[in-house]
Amino acid sequence: MIDERSSGGSDLPPGVIFRTPDQDLPAAELTDYRLRELQLRKTLAKSEALLLQKDELIRRQELLKEESNHRLLNDLQMTISLLSLQSRTSANPEAASQLAAAANRVSMIARIHRRLTSSKAARTIAFKKFLEDFCLDFSAMSSSDDSPAKISVEGSEIDLPATTAIPLGFIASELVTNAAKYGKGRIAVRLEPDPKHGYALSVANGGPALPEGFDPSASKGLGMKIIRSFTSQIGGELQISRGADGQGARFAVLFPALK
Template identity: 30%
Template sequence: MNLELTEYVSQFDGSSPEIIRAQILVSKHHLVIDLIEQNIAEGNALGTELFAKAQQIHDTTLMIRINNLTNDFNVYEGKLDEFISKAEYSYVLDNLLPVRTEHFSYTLTQLINALIFKGNNDERVLGLLREFASYPDIKKDGYWLYIQYLNTNPPSHITNQILIDFKVSNILELCDQIKNIYQEEANTLIYVDFLRESAKLLQNNGFIKEGQDYFISAMAENRKVYSSQLSEELAYYERKLVETEKEIEIQVQKSQTRLYSIIAALVGLLLLISIFFIYKTTRKSTLITEQKNEIEKKEKEKGLLLKELNHRVKNNFQLIIGLMEIQVMQMQNEEALNMANELKGRIRSMAYIHQNLLEIEGGEIVFDDYIKNLVEEISHSYHRENEPNITFDLEPSTFNVDIAVPLGLIVNELITNAFKYGFGDNNELIIQLKKEDTSQYKLSVADDGKGLDDLTSFDKAKSTGLRLVKRLSQQLHGEASYEYDGMAKFTINFSIA
């Protein structure tokens, strides 16, 4: 609290007397702390500084107060003469004022005690005691000093003067008179000190029984004082306990409030984080949906473009076939006519591929259906008297256009070859398509014709059709082979990987 006051006062203009006075009053507490902790060097330095400031603003009361506080450091150091000198200075300062300060009683008490302790100052002490007794408002605080002085010094003419001043004939009457005064209005602690000092003085002067009575009274008053102090302290500690409990309760409430605030803040933060993540998730989901829709849109557009492309390719093939048919009708050379028909068949097989692409979704050709349609078309183009017995042994298979086009050309060549050269007495044709494993397939076309002259005829084939079959088989990462076992059989092992 004092530190806060010091910082607060230091903000203002230090040249103002009121501010300087406030700074002195605040710093005075630091001086008291130095006294309690016996920080003699620091205390003396601070006291000198504060006394100079009090002189600067001509505040005699503050000068006396600071001088008295600083004088207590001389007690710690055992400097009796310096103590008396400072006490005399405070005494002089107080007497310079038109009205005594509140510190005058304390100053007189300190000065008289010091002079009594030093000794050989009887006249000076008596003068100060009489001055003390001349002030009605403070004289009761100085009566016990008479007893202390008489206890310290042997009977003398000063003793007689004191008895005369109080109009008594002996020490017992003096003690009784002062006792009556203290019983009416004296400070309790001073009264206890008086009784204790009086008990000693009476016993030293032959009043043994009376001294014992005073001592018993001192003990009784002391018990009252400490009992009262104890009660006050107990009441004080009870109040402090209640205040402490109240403070603890307030602190607990503050802690709970702070805890609730923290919890509320954390809940709010978690809520914000949750909202953020929900927003991010929703946004991400929205973006994914938008991207998915965009992809689907592009896929749809791609599909439409592919259909349009296949449609145009098919139309172009049909146009080419139409032109070739016109050209074939004008041909007279049979060899050229055969070559043109073979070429037309090959183009037709590719046209069927694109026709199928127009009719399906996904860009995959259902190849077993394609083979059947192609065989039917080739059969119509060759007007045979006896329809061949065609056996289809086809596993359901779908291929993309990269596989379907070369494979369709191979099928076209082998079927066309069978219709042109292959049929025997039974007029039999067997077409097989088998899946060997995940990516391996086997295509075979067999007829009951006489077949090739020998096996080497296929390996060294010079005809365009057979060479095309071998070339296209290689394109499919496969191999074409030929065998004859009652039927001429061409086999294509290929991969779609």
């Protein structure tokens, strides 16, 4: 059967079955139409070129980031080796002890950095999981067979961006280190939402209570300076109080929720 639309009753020229839209346009409009089409094609080509440039810049930034992390970890490892060597060869027992403590602190920093930057594609970090792994490592490093370190991690799992998680990781390291050094009994680490500030990370321990009027800003210790600096970096607030039973200490870092 022959379709009547392609038969002699059609206004199409002989041999033409379909008509393209521009065949109905006057010459001037057709020229304008083709010029706009050409401009659109050029714009699309330019956009594609810009996207390719952006992809290349992102790739280069990722490579630079990986190289920077690699160099940092190498530098930290060299620092650890030098401090350990000096501590073993020092004739002064007090100096040797201080050098060994410094080596342990740098080693902990290297572990935290490696753990927080281990996933290349990670934009966020499951921070409670990080705390659990960190505290497990800390217990293994700082405990002995006769006196195992007891650290519990409680609260909610929260995905934090690396820009917040990395400083908060160093804060957690210093707080747990101080709790193990100055406190007694179990160390309780807790991560939870805070209705007023967003989130709260707290570290509490037993032992002697904090002195009345304790002012962290007046502390000359390196650990407290690190805590205050990183707390400020993430827009947080440091709160210090005694434990629930009036003993020990509780340090809490309150920081804003992400929008």
